[in-house]
Amino acid sequence: MKVLIVGAGPTGLTTAVELARRGLLPRIVDRRDSASTLSRAVGVTSRSLELLSYSGVSEKLIAEGIAVQSACIYLNTHLALEFPLHSDRTYFPAILGLPQDRTEALMAQVLSGMGVEVEYRKELKTLTEEKSGVVAFFDNGEEERFDLVVGADGIRSTVREAAGISYPGFDLEEVWSIADVDTGDWPPRRKFTLVKMESGVVAVAVPLGEGRHRLVASCDNAIKAFPMAVDVKRVRREGTFKISIRQAETYSKGRIHLAGDAAHCHSPVGGRGMNLGIADAAELAKRITEGQLLGYSELRHQEDKKVIEVTERGRKMITGQSLKARFEFRALIAAASSIPAVRRKLGQFAVEL
Ligand SMILES: Cc1cc2nc3c(=O)[nH]c(=O)nc-3n(C[C@H](O)[C@H](O)[C@H](O)COP(=O)(O)OP(=O)(O)OC[C@H]3O[C@@H](n4cnc5c(N)ncnc54)[C@H](O)[C@@H]3O)c2cc1C
Structure with a gap:
């Protein structure tokens, strides 16, 4: 054929x-x-690694990537929640950053x-x-x-x-930004970090390797979006993008x-x-x-x-500004920070999705 x-x-x-x-x-x-x-x-998920394991691709990815250990959620500068990104039920127990x-x-x-x-x-x-x-x-x-x-x-x-x-589908109006940067002391090396600001802006840092992060924000400057100082040693690439939801x-x-x-x-x-x-x-x-x-x-x-x-x-x-969206987000953080089983489930869900 x-x-x-x-x-x-x-x-x-x-x-x-x-x-x-x-x-x-x-x-x-x-x-x-x-x-x-x-x-x-x-982020390479465990499911992808499993599918790619039969050809030998996964072992190469795992050898080069970095296992993201946990997720930290900040409300402005306050660390509101940290939970392990871990599942015992999957091929690879974490999310692989590469x-x-x-x-x-x-x-x-x-x-x-x-x-x-x-x-x-x-x-x-x-x-x-x-x-x-x-x-x-x-x-x-x-x-x-x-x-x-x-x-x-x-x-x-x-x-x-x-x-x-x-x-069919739709295109969102809002502009998002992205930056790949070499980093020093912050953001943390093996942790996924999400910061939700009072203004509704969301900024995320994902480890890409030792001393390297991907920053993404729901505004036009991914580095300046963080309310805390990001320790940027070198900017490898920056840009903006728009989001479409189509199938x-x-x-x-x-x-x-x-x-x-x-x-x-x-x-x-x-x-x-x-x-x-x-x-x-x-x-x-x-x-x-x-x-x-x-x-x-x-x-x-x-x-x-x-x-x-x-x-x-x-x-x-995460990005919604309506009362309902804010309530749901805060309720999830409150439940997860007080109940260990909810924290564990959140981390499992993220790894198994
Ligand atoms: C800024 C940004 C950040 C992202 N972050 C993430 C993330 O963190 N996690 C995640 O899972 N996904 C992320 N994505 C999405 C991810 O990059 C895409 O889903 C993925 O690249 C899709 O892979 P693909 O092979 O289907 O398509 P593509 O990667 O787009 O590859 C398509 C290829 O087809 C080639 N091509 C196109 N037309 C023709 C033609 N007529 N003839 C010959 N060749 C052609 C192109 O040159 C290209 O190489 C991100 C995307 C962007 C833009």
Whole structure:
């Protein structure tokens, strides 16, 4: 079977690794000049590590990443709650902090060992589906027929557009900011930190490695957003972004299948974007090799929808300014700080989500 994967982000790479592991060597193309250097996703969940363990990717990720031990929640400068990010019931007991570019590099390394190289500087222009296959048209004029095409080409997916699959949802007005920084004494090294300000602004620090953090805030300056002094030694990258919450109406149409951001996007609250893409990809690859593609769309659409809904509830509770949102957030903090079982459950939930 000839399979084309469009996009060599974490979703496309996982699809390729999982297909190759099962003996089906796909073609994987990306329009970028070379591997990405962007650190976008910073938390690899236990579920992703489990899915990537069969190919040997996980052991490389774990060797390079940093296990995030606990979460600290501040109300302004006051530490209101700290709970362990731990579960005994999962493949990996914590959340692994690792920048996305390293996750992708290690996936590509394993893929290369299996005999598949990413073809960079190759952009898919469009697709036409015929009875006997899907014809892919590339920017260099090349065209080729495939039995199956996987659209792992991100939010503005060409594959999704060519297949005529709609991507309903909405875009938030607010601007968020992000900064990857080398740090000294604060924020804490192995802890996830969330600060909720009276103004409604939320600022988050996630450890990326020894002495390195990702800062994110629901305003236009992630470093200045913190009410306490962040010990910044060097700014590696800063920027702003907007959030969209969308999900494709279906993930499959004929011989074309979507996975990852091409199929869904949501807020970074909960850090699930890349991880959902890895789960879509592992399921899709398994079904391709087992000839069980019927049901892929329904299963993953449902699973992803649940996570998008939980993530949205979390985003509204954390950033919401309504009386209800403030009450819910404070009630959760009060319950968790006084009841050890609630603290434990919170940490388990975050690791198992
Ligand atoms: C600022 C920021 C912070 C984030 N933080 C987190 C986080 O903490 N945790 C988390 O889980 N997620 C996070 N995410 C989301 C995460 O980065 C995405 O969910 C993840 O990258 C999706 O992976 P993907 O492989 O589906 O798509 P992408 O990573 O977007 O990869 C798609 C690839 O397709 C290629 N491509 C596109 N069109 C074509 C074409 N026509 N032909 C050939 N190639 C093409 C692109 O060049 C790209 O390499 C964050 C995102 C952003 C922007």
